[in-house]
Amino acid sequence: MAExxxxxxxxxKRFGGLVAVNHVxxxxxxxxxxxxxxxxxxxxxxxxxLIAGIMHPNAGTVTFAGRRITNRSAxxxxxxxxxxxxQIVRPFRDMTVLDNVVVGAFFxxxxxxxxxxxxxxxxxxxxxxxxxxxxxxxDARALNLSGQKRLxxxxxxxxxxxxxxxxxxxxxxxxxxxxxxxxxVRTIRSHGTTIVMVEHNLRAVRGVCSRIVALVNGSKxxxxxxxxxxxDEQVISAYLGTTHA
Amino acid sequence: xxLVSTLISALLVAGLxxxxxxxxxxxxxxxxxxxxxxxxxLMLGAYVTWWxxxxxxxxxxxxxxxxxxxxxxxxxxxxxxLVRRVLGxxxxxxxxxxxxxxxxxxxxxxxxxxGDTRSIDTPFIDATVNLAGIQLAVPRLYVFAMGVLVLVxxxxxxxxxxxxxxxxxxxQDRDAARLVGVDxxxxxxxxxxxxxxxxxxxxxxxxxxxxxxPDFGRALSLKSxxxxxxxxxxxxxxxxxxxxxxxxxxxxxxxxxxxxxxNLISFVVLVVVLIVLPKGIVGTxxxxxxx
Amino acid sequence: xxxxxxxxxxxxxxxxxxIAVPFVASRAEYALxxxxxxxxxxxxxxxxxxxxxxxxxxxxxxxxFLGIGAYTTAIFSQFGISxxxxxxxxxxxxxxxxxxxxxxxxxxxxxxxxxxTIGIGEATRLIALNWTALTGGASGLTLAAAPPLVVQYxxxxxxxxxxxxxxxxxxISRFGYALSAIRQDPDAAETLGVATTVAKTQAxxxxxxxxxxxxxxxxxxxxxxxxxxxxxxxxxxxxxxxPIIGGLGTVTGPLLGAIVYTFIREQLAATLAxxxxxxxxxxxxxxxxxxxxxxxxxxxxxxxxxxxxxxxLPSADG
Numbered sequence: 001m002a003e004x005x006x007x008x009x010x011x012x013k014r015f016g017g018l019v020a021v022n023h024v025x026x027x028x029x030x031x032x033x034x035x036x037x038x039x040x041x042x043x044x045x046x047x048x049x050l051i052a053g054i055m056h057p058n059a060g061t062v063t064f065a066g067r068r069i070t071n072r073s074a075x076x077x078x079x080x081x082x083x084x085x086x087q088i089v090r091p092f093r094d095m096t097v098l099d100n101v102v103v104g105a106f107f108x109x110x111x112x113x114x115x116x117x118x119x120x121x122x123x124x125x126x127x128x129x130x131x132x133x134x135x136x137x138x139d140a141r142a143l144n145l146s147g148q149k150r151l152x153x154x155x156x157x158x159x160x161x162x163x164x165x166x167x168x169x170x171x172x173x174x175x176x177x178x179x180x181x182x183x184x185v186r187t188i189r190s191h192g193t194t195i196v197m198v199e200h201n202l203r204a205v206r207g208v209c210s211r212i213v214a215l216v217n218g219s220k221x222x223x224x225x226x227x228x229x230x231x232d233e234q235v236i237s238a239y240l241g242t243t244h245a
Numbered sequence: 246x247x248l249v250s251t252l253i254s255a256l257l258v259a260g261l262x263x264x265x266x267x268x269x270x271x272x273x274x275x276x277x278x279x280x281x282x283x284x285x286x287l288m289l290g291a292y293v294t295w296w297x298x299x300x301x302x303x304x305x306x307x308x309x310x311x312x313x314x315x316x317x318x319x320x321x322x323x324x325x326x327l328v329r330r331v332l333g334x335x336x337x338x339x340x341x342x343x344x345x346x347x348x349x350x351x352x353x354x355x356x357x358x359x360g361d362t363r364s365i366d367t368p369f370i371d372a373t374v375n376l377a378g379i380q381l382a383v384p385r386l387y388v389f390a391m392g393v394l395v396l397v398x399x400x401x402x403x404x405x406x407x408x409x410x411x412x413x414x415x416x417q418d419r420d421a422a423r424l425v426g427v428d429x430x431x432x433x434x435x436x437x438x439x440x441x442x443x444x445x446x447x448x449x450x451x452x453x454x455x456x457x458x459p460d461f462g463r464a465l466s467l468k469s470x471x472x473x474x475x476x477x478x479x480x481x482x483x484x485x486x487x488x489x490x491x492x493x494x495x496x497x498x499x500x501x502x503x504x505x506x507x508n509l510i511s512f513v514v515l516v517v518v519l520i521v522l523p524k525g526i527v528g529t530x531x532x533x534x535x536x
Numbered sequence: 537x538x539x540x541x542x543x544x545x546x547x548x549x550x551x552x553x554x555i556a557v558p559f560v561a562s563r564a565e566y567a568l569x570x571x572x573x574x575x576x577x578x579x580x581x582x583x584x585x586x587x588x589x590x591x592x593x594x595x596x597x598x599x600x601f602l603g604i605g606a607y608t609t610a611i612f613s614q615f616g617i618s619x620x621x622x623x624x625x626x627x628x629x630x631x632x633x634x635x636x637x638x639x640x641x642x643x644x645x646x647x648x649x650x651x652x653t654i655g656i657g658e659a660t661r662l663i664a665l666n667w668t669a670l671t672g673g674a675s676g677l678t679l680a681a682a683p684p685l686v687v688q689y690x691x692x693x694x695x696x697x698x699x700x701x702x703x704x705x706x707x708i709s710r711f712g713y714a715l716s717a718i719r720q721d722p723d724a725a726e727t728l729g730v731a732t733t734v735a736k737t738q739a740x741x742x743x744x745x746x747x748x749x750x751x752x753x754x755x756x757x758x759x760x761x762x763x764x765x766x767x768x769x770x771x772x773x774x775x776x777x778x779p780i781i782g783g784l785g786t787v788t789g790p791l792l793g794a795i796v797y798t799f800i801r802e803q804l805a806a807t808l809a810x811x812x813x814x815x816x817x818x819x820x821x822x823x824x825x826x827x828x829x830x831x832x833x834x835x836x837x838x839x840x841x842x843x844x845x846x847x848x849l850p851s852a853d854g
Contacts (some may be wrong), residue, residue, distance in 0.1 A: 052727060079730035090724040092717055103717045106710045107729030116708055159729050279647050330825055336647045337594055341780065342824045344596075348817030349774065355810035463769060467658060470651050505666055512655035519652065520643050 003066065005030040005194050006051070006082065006163050011060035013046055013218075023060070028163065033185065033195045035209035035226070037202065039238055043085055044198040048242040050166050052084035053077035064162040065162065083110045083161035087168045087198075087215040088128035089148040091140040097151055098136040101126050101158045107157025123158055130154040130184060146177040157188065164188065170204055182208050206230060214238070218233070250379050255491070255496035257385045260392030263488035264450050266469040267395060268443035270476065270484045274416040275436035276324075276332065281343040283444050283469055284462030285350030286316065290355055290448020291457050295363050305365050305453055306387075312445045320441025321371035324434045332433070347462070355461035384453040391450055392488075395443070399481050411434050464508045471515035490514075554693055558686050568689045574798045575696040576753055581778035581790030581797075582699040583746035587739045588776065589785035590703075590712065592719030593642075594650045597657025599771035601630040601744040603664060605751025606766045610669070610677040619683075623752040630748030631741050638740045642733050645722075654769075663768035676762030679755060691753050696791065701717055704787045713765075715739055719785070770813065777816050780823055783832030792831050 004027035013021040017146060020135070028034050036044050049055040051062050053074040054064045061070045069077050078084075083104075092100050100121035105113055113119045127133050135143060143151060149169055170178050182204055189195050194235045197206045205212060205226065212229040214222040216238040223228045229235055263264040265287055272280045288311055296301040297311060323346070331338045401407040414422040415432045423429050451457070451465075468491060475490050476483025491511055498510045554571070580602065588594045608626030609619070616715040641652050664671045671677065682688065714735040717725035722732050733809040755761050765771070778797045783789025797816075804812040827833045 001609055054723070054727065073731075074726040075729050075731045080725055084727050086724065086727070090721050092720045092724070099713070099716075103713050103725065103730070104728045107714050109729075116710075119710070119713075132681065155728060218569075279651065282649075327821065327825060337592070337650070338824055338828060340594070340647050340650055341776075342821060344776075345817050345820035345824060348813055348820065350817075352810040352814035352817060356808050356814060360809075463654075463658070467655055473650075503666060506662060509659055509662055512659050515655060516640060516644075516652050519648055520640055532566075 002030065003063055004028055007063045008047075008051065009061045009063070011047065011050055012058050013043075013050055013055065014079050017082045019218050021050060021057070024215070024220050025217070026220070028194060028196055028212060029211075030162075030194050031189065031192065032210045033189050033197065033208055035205040035212040036196060036198045036215065037200070037205060037212060037229075037235075038215035039195070041217075042215040042238075044215055045167055046218075047215065048084060048167050048196075048198060051077075052082060052165060053151060054084070065185040069235070075107070078108055078159055078161075081160075081162040082165065083108070083156040083159045083163070084165040085152045085156050085167055085169060086173070089145070089152050091143070091148055091151055091155075093139075093141040095140055097132060097140050097143065098123055098127065100140050100151055101155050104158030109161065123154075126158040129157065129187070131180070145172050146174075146181075149173065149181065153181075153184065153188075157193075162195045163196065166195060166196055168200065170199060170201045178204060188216050191238065202230060251496050252493075253379060253381070254256055255492040257381075258387045258496070259485075259489040259492040260389030261385075261447075261450060261454065261488075262468060262472055263485045264388065264392040264395055265444070265447035265465060265490060266472045266476075266484045267399060267481060268440035268447070269469050269473045270481055271399075271412075271443065272437055272440035273473065274480075275412055276328070276433055278328070278332070278336065278339040278343070279470075280440060281340055281443075281466070282347040282350060283440075284466030285347040286320075286441050286444035287448035287451060287463040287465055288354060288457065288459055289350055290445035291452035291455075291461075292358060292363070292447040292448075292459075293445070293455075294452040295365055296358075298365050298367075305367065305449065308449050308452075309446050312449050313442045316445030317323065317438040317442035319438075321434045321438030324437035329430070329433070349464060351459050355445060358459070360458050360460070362456045362458050365452050369501070370453060388450045388454060391446075392485075395446070396485050398483065403481065406482075408432075408435065433520065454527075467508065467515065468511045471511040471518070474515055474518055537806035540592070551697060555641055555690075558689060565685070570798065570802065572689045572757065573784065574795055575692040576750060577759075577774070577778060577798055578748045578791035578794035579692065579696040579699045580747055580775055581782075581794045582696070582703050583743040583750065584775040585779040585785065585790045586703065586706065586743045587736070588717075589789070590706065590715040590719065590778050591736055591739045592715075592785075593736060593740075594803050595653040595656075596650055596769075596772050596776060597653035597655070597660075598743070598747060598775045599769070600657050600660040601634060601747035601773060602751040602754065602775075603660060603761075603763070603766035604630040604633055605748030606755040606761045607664065607671055607677065607751075608748070609752035609755045610679050610732050610761055613679050613681075614677070619752075619756075623749055626752045627745040630751070631745040633745030634740045635737065638737050640778050642736050642740075647695075657767065657769060657772045661763050661769075664763040665853050671763065674763065675817060676765070679759045682756045682759055688753065688757050691756075695746070695749055699772065699788060702742070702746075703790075707787055708819075711735065711738070718784075773813070773816070777820060779828050779830075780820060783830040784828070786830075786832050789830055789832050796831070 004221070006028035008024055008026040011021055011024045012019070025048060035046070037140065038044050046055065050057050053069065053072050053076060056071050061068060064080055064082055069080055076162070092103065097139070098120060102119045103121040105119040113122050124133065124136065127136055130153055132147065132150055132154055135147060140151060153169065170181055173181060178201065185195060185208055197209070209226055211224065212226050213220055214229055214232070214235045221234045221238065222232040269280055269283045272278065293312055294305050294308040298305055299309050315445055327342060328339065331342050370384055373380050374383055374386065403413050411422065411427045411432050415429050416425055419429055472484055472487035472491055475487030492512060494514055495510050499507055539685055557567055558564055584598050605626035605628060608655045612622035612625070612710050633637055637656055641649060641656065665674055714725065714730045717728070717730055718735060726732055753764060754766065774797065778793035779790040780793065781796050782791065782793030800815055801812045804815060823830055829836070
């Protein structure tokens with residue numbers, strides 16, 4: 001089996017007395033869509049933040065394409081090739097949709113476009129990919145939630161990542177929007193980008209992920225094919241046993 | 246003996262520093278904005294006290310009876326008309342608004358009272374008392390006593406009255422407070438009013454100790470920020486702690502550097518604490534205790 | 537003619553007019569004096585705006601850099617050192633100082649950074665006041681001779697033109713996008729690969745150097761500087777107010793603000809002392825409450841013929 005493109009070993013994060021991520025090992029194979037599930041407070045978003053460099057772990061390592069990226073800053077991690085979206089969308093509200101994505105295109109993994117024209121071209125490509133080309137010149141804040149979520153993805157895509165971390169990208173979407181976004185995710189993967197998605201929508205996860213990892217209270221409790229994980233006793237009781245809507 | 250008198254002096258100064266910073270902490274705690282105009286209201290409190298004294302022969306100790314309600318109304322009105330509009334925006338907007346208010350207050354004072362140095366002169370100001378062999382100025386003791394009194398009064402108010410608890414609830418979690426029936430908009434107005442009233446009162450106390458010009462707010466404002474940051478930004482008790490820390494740092498610092506650089510101490514402490522202990526000393530201790 | 541060509545043409549015309557003033561204006565001396573101030577302040581405001589408007593890091597202590605440039609030139613001139621050396625050294629010293637304070641200061645976020653800058657401005661003033669051996673303390677420094685007013689005028693004009701051109705270039709460059717992203721959401725910017733601290737430091741360095749040069753020109757104009765005049769809080773306040781009046785974060789806003797600022801000061805300085813600062817305080821409040829984007833914001837609103845947008849700047853749920 002090939003080297004995992006992204007590997008976490010013994011990753012741990014504590015907040016005061018709370019252990020949010022508890023000695024987690026995680027391997028992400030190149031080209032897969034890996035689902036990360038678990039009840040609220042399981043530590044999924046924290047794990048994402050540790051990988052993306054937004055937070056630093058108390059212990060453990062994160063390796064990407066063979067290089068250690070633990071404790072690097074968020075911008076270093078992005079430039080290395082790992083891009084993350086945010087659970088709560090954070091568009092640059094004073095910019096147009098296009099300019100939002102230009103930021104991603106200008107920065108991000110090298111080689112980078114030279115000059116605004118080239119960056120805009122790269123940005124348009126990402127926007128077209130995500131179905132937002134029509135809205136390129138709208139103000140970012142004029143988009144509805146579904147649009148802003150896709151903008152978030154387009155912006156991260158513009159940084160030319162090898163691994164894309166999607167944090168609850170389906171939250172708040174209606175069934176049609178959900179299906180469209182899942183289609184987008186599949187298309188992104190088909191172009192060679194590895195994807196890790198944190199999701200609560202288990203039906204969606206079953207449909208699009210090749211593998212699933214389940215986290216509860218900061219620890220990994222199951223890993224494997226969607227079938228096996230979603231039927232795992234511990235996983236089921238974790239979901240039913242908590243106040244999860 | 247020298248050490249003891251330095252310590253006592255620092256303690257007395259701490260009372261003053263605390264009195265001028267309570268308002269800042271309260272406003273930050275409830276409205277989550279930094280009242281850059283605090284120094285302006287301190288200065289105004291001093292000037293109103295002086296004006297009441299020179300024009301109406303009101304004894305400076307009685308001036309707070311006028312100042313506190315007056316400044317409360319002013320603060321409340323300010324919140325309702327201006328501050329309210331910028332509460333939802335980026336922090337820099339409220340900062341700029343209050344900066345504008347400070348500019349207006351300071352320069353209004355220049356226009357009305359000119360830049361001449363003012364001071365209040367009554368027998369009270371010059372009185373001293375002998376405590377265990379140390380000569381202490383009565384006004385300084387009085388200000389210290391007021392600083393402590395305000396602390397106690399504030400704590401009682403915040404913990405024992407409905408309004409006080411509503412204020413604390415809003416400070417902790419605005420939405421949750423709304424859910425349990427607290428009128429958050431009203432609390433904002435009242436808290437801001439109290440914060441300004443505290444500043445006015447602090448300024449009135451300051452007028453007992455120092456001579457002043459409209460500009461004297463600026464160095465003080467830096468000290469107030471320093472104190473509030475040291476104390477954890479929104480804790481009234483933290484203010485007392487921060488005030489004591491700063492006054493001690495200054496008292497001992499003065500032994501090693503020229504007096505004119507003394508104001509630098511507060512700035513250096515401020516920056517160091519902000520960088521090293523972003524939650525302030527009290528906040529950090531709290532966090533450590535919890536986890 | 538499309539909008540961009542029209543703007544460039546307008547700038548060309550304005551520049552040509554400005555260059556022509558000394559030669560065609562009737563009351564040349566007076567016109568040069570006023571326009572000198574407009575262009576010098578315009579340069580200063582534009583420089584401040586690189587950090588305060590573009591990057592969103594509002595500094596209330598930028599007079600420090602003006603003062604460093606002014607004092608360097610004043611001290612060098614006392615030793616007879618050529619201006620061609622003094623001015624660049626002043627700019628460089630201002631730049632280096634900005635790096636020294638920037639590194640700790642940029643660890644602070646938003647309003648805390650702004651508060652720290654109040655302290656930085658105040659600290660440099662106190663140092664200048666007390667380091668009598670170097671600066672002459674409160675009595676300040678006098679300069680022996682200065683270039684003629686016309687030369688000063690062109691120096692100020694050149695600095696202003698360069699600053700505005702630089703701002704215009706930055707605005708559409710990669711660096712400008714980084715600064716804009718940092719202003720709106722520094723954490724999101726980081727996750728997109730923007731090295732935020734590096735970018736902020738670069739903006740600070742640029743603004744400091746430009747202000748250093750402006751400080752030298754200032755010293756040469758007034759021939760007398762003191763800690764309160766160049767390091768004073770009033771100066772720092774002016775640097776903040778001008779871009780806000782004209783349009784924070786825009787290219788020409790600071791220059792517009794400088795024009796208004798100079799005009800108000802000229803009108804009010806003669807009346808009551810401090811009446812100008814009072815007016816600026818009221819103006820600042822009005823702008824912040826009604827149109828945070830300043831004059832250019834009002835123009836934009838009128839041009840679009842629409843009611844004020846719900847929020848000009850991003851608003852969290854109040």
